[in-house]
Amino acid sequence: MSKHLQRDLNQIERSLSQQASVVEQMVQTAYRGLRERCLGTAAEILAQESDLNASEVRIEEECLETLALHQPVAIDLRRTATAIKINSDLERIGDLALNLAERTEALAEHPDVPIPAGLEQMVVRALSMLHDAHRAFVTLDVDLAHSVCRRDDEVDAINREVIQEIIAAMEKRPDQSAGYLHLFSASRIVERIGDHATNISEDVIYLVEGVITRHRWATYKIA
DSSP: OOHHHHHHHHHHHHHHHHHHHHHHHHHHHHHHHHHHTOSSHHHHHHHHHHHHHHHHHHHHHHHHHHHHHHOOOHHHHHHHHHHHHHHHHHHHHHHHHHHHHHHHHHGGGOTTSOOOHHHHHHHHHHHHHHHHHHHHHHHTOHHHHHHHHHHHHHHHHHHHHHHHHHHHHHHHOGGGHHHHHHHHHHHHHHHHHHHHHHHHHHHHHHHHHOEEOSSTTOOEEOO
C-alpha cells in the first residue's frame, strides 16, 4: 500500500468516526425529547442535519476519488467499500433521529397518550447498538460487531410488543388514535435505527473477515 493511499483511507475513517459521534448525539437528543416530552429537540437536530448531509457528500466524494486515483485492491478495497456503506447508514440514522424528534413533538398535542415503557427501552438499546457499532468500527472488534447484530433481534421483539400494546390501546380509546399513530411511527423509527446499527456492524465484519453476513441463510466468503 502506498503511503498516500494509507493517508487517504485513514482520513476517511477519521471522518466517519466523527460522523458517527454526531449521529449518536442526534439520537440522544431525540431520546431526551421522548423521555421528557419536551419541544425544541427537532430544531436542535435539524440544525445539525445540514452539516451531517454535507459531510456525507464529502466523505463519499473522497471515497470515489480514492477508488479512481489509487485503484485499491484486497483489504484496501474493502476499507473503501465499507466506508461508502457506513457513510450512507450514518446519514440515514441522522434522518431517523430527526423523524423521531418530530413524532415526539407531535405527541405534545396528545398529553393523555402514555408513552410505552417498551419504546424507551428500544431507544436505549438502539443507542447502545449504535455506540458499540461505532466502537467496533474504530477498533475493528469483530466480536463486538457480532454482539450488535444479535441484539437487533431483541429490539425487533420489543418493537412487536410495543406495536401490540399500541393497537390494543387504540381499540380502547379510538378518540386518541392520532396520538397512538405517532407512537406507532416512533416505534418503527427506532427499530430502523437498530437495523442501520446492525448494517454498520455487518460492514465491520466484512471489513475484517471479508465475509458478507447480511443474509443469515447464506454466508459468502470474499477472496
